[in-house]
Amino acid sequence: MEIIECGNEVRVYGVTDFCLEHIFECGQAFRWNRSQKGYTGIAAGKVINVDYMEEDQVLILKGCTTDEFNEFWKHYFDLTRDYSQIKMDLSSNDQIMEEAVRYGWGIRILNQDPWETLISFIISANNNITRIKGIIEKLSRKFGKQISGEGNEGSPCYSFPSPLSLALADEEDLKACGCGYRGKYIKHTAGMVVNGLIDIYGLKNLSYEEAHRELVKCMGVGDKVADCILLFSMEKAEAFPVDVWVKRIMESLYIGHTIPKGKIKTYAKKLFGPYAGLAQQYLFYYAREKKIGKKE
DNA sequence: TCTCAGGACCTAG
DNA sequence: CTAGGTCCTGAG
Numbered sequence: 547m548e549i550i551e552c553g554n555e556v557r558v559y560g561v562t563d564f565c566l567e568h569i570f571e572c573g574q575a576f577r578w579n580r581s582q583k584g585y586t587g588i589a590a591g592k593v594i595n596v597d598y599m600e601e602d603q604v605l606i607l608k609g610c611t612t613d614e615f616n617e618f619w620k621h622y623f624d625l626t627r628d629y630s631q632i633k634m635d636l637s638s639n640d641q642i643m644e645e646a647v648r649y650g651w652g653i654r655i656l657n658q659d660p661w662e663t664l665i666s667f668i669i670s671a672n673n674n675i676t677r678i679k680g681i682i683e684k685l686s687r688k689f690g691k692q693i694s695g696e697g698n699e700g701s702p703c704y705s706f707p708s709p710l711s712l713a714l715a716d717e718e719d720l721k722a723c724g725c726g727y728r729g730k731y732i733k734h735t736a737g738m739v740v741n742g743l744i745d746i747y748g749l750k751n752l753s754y755e756e757a758h759r760e761l762v763k764c765m766g767v768g769d770k771v772a773d774c775i776l777l778f779s780m781e782k783a784e785a786f787p788v789d790v791w792v793k794r795i796m797e798s799l800y801i802g803h804t805i806p807k808g809k810i811k812t813y814a815k816k817l818f819g820p821y822a823g824l825a826q827q828y829l830f831y832y833a834r835e836k837k838i839g840k841k842e
Numbered sequence: 843t844c845t846c847a848g849g850a851c852c853t854a855g
Numbered sequence: 856c857t858a859g860g861t862c863c864t865g866a867g
Contacts, residue, residue, distance in 0.1 A: 573859060667859090670860085671859080671860040672852090672861075673852090673860085674854090675858090675859075676854085676858095677855095677858080678859085680854090724852080724853070725853095726851075726853060727851050727852050728851095728861095729852090731861085731862095765861090765862090766860090766862090767861085768860060768862080770860060770861090771859090771860070771861080787859080788859095789859035789860080790859065806845080807846095808845070808846085830859080
């Protein structure tokens with residue numbers, strides 16, 4: 547990995563197994579949008595534009611310094627993990643996974659902020675991506691802070707709201723952002739964070755099982771949402787979130803009949819091992835793009 | 843205790 | 856009527 551900084555952009559050479567569309571369209575992050583070039587998004591209270599040239603294996607980050615890249619974005623994009631090796635391990639002796647990996651070859655599991663991920667995935671329950679993104683944008687505009695930089699069409703950008711701001715928020719104001727019945731969950735969970743009833747930044751130091759047990763104590767966090775938070779913000783690559791798409795593809799391509807979600811998770815963790823979460827992402831992207839298992 | 847089903851639930855399209 | 860589920864009950 548070679549880094550060159552010029553002007554306000556950083557170029558990172560030697561980046562492989564990387565595709566922005568795969569990364570941002572696989573349902574793990576909600577604050578990134580396609581722009582003229584690449585994607586523009588907000589993370590860690592900063593606006594940034596990223597673009598990637600496959601032929602040169604170069605990742606370009608606009609609005610970023612070398613220090614910021616090394617201290618934050620390198621880990622955010624999970625650039626130190628060897629995806630080639632993991633993809634080979636997952637694909638050996640597994641035709642289905644081989645196909646899924648070939649399809650979503652550039653997926654990376656982002657290392658996002660635990661607090662933002664917690665609330666984002668509470669919102670994701672029984673919801674669709676378009677609406678999830680809209681709700682998070684409205685929440686940020688209402689309860690976040692304006693930050694420098696601009697989004698698409700020069701629109702102002704807002705950081706994700708702090709725990710305190712959502713804990714103090716009027717439930718009706720949360721609902722006005724489109725949260726619906728999840729407004730109560732958000733306020734309640736934000737309160738738990740503020741009061742120290744859950745230490746979301748310490749959870750990654752616990753085992754997968756312990757951290758999962760803690761997370762489901764939060765209102766609005768069930769088994770699936772907890773697994774998403776663990777996978778996308780707490781470096782638990784073994785977490786295997788079972789949503790409808792993954793349930794369908796596991797049932798139709800691996801198991802052959804319908805079975806309860808809990809058993810799918812056990813089955814998958816045994817089959818895919820410590821990188822079950824990455825397997826889940828490849829399967830999810832593959833299933834959703836190809837509409838596999840979708841009933842007519 | 844623990845697992846599994848079934849219904850209710852905001853809201854935009 | 857559906858969409859990346861959770862909460863709440865009740866049954867086994």
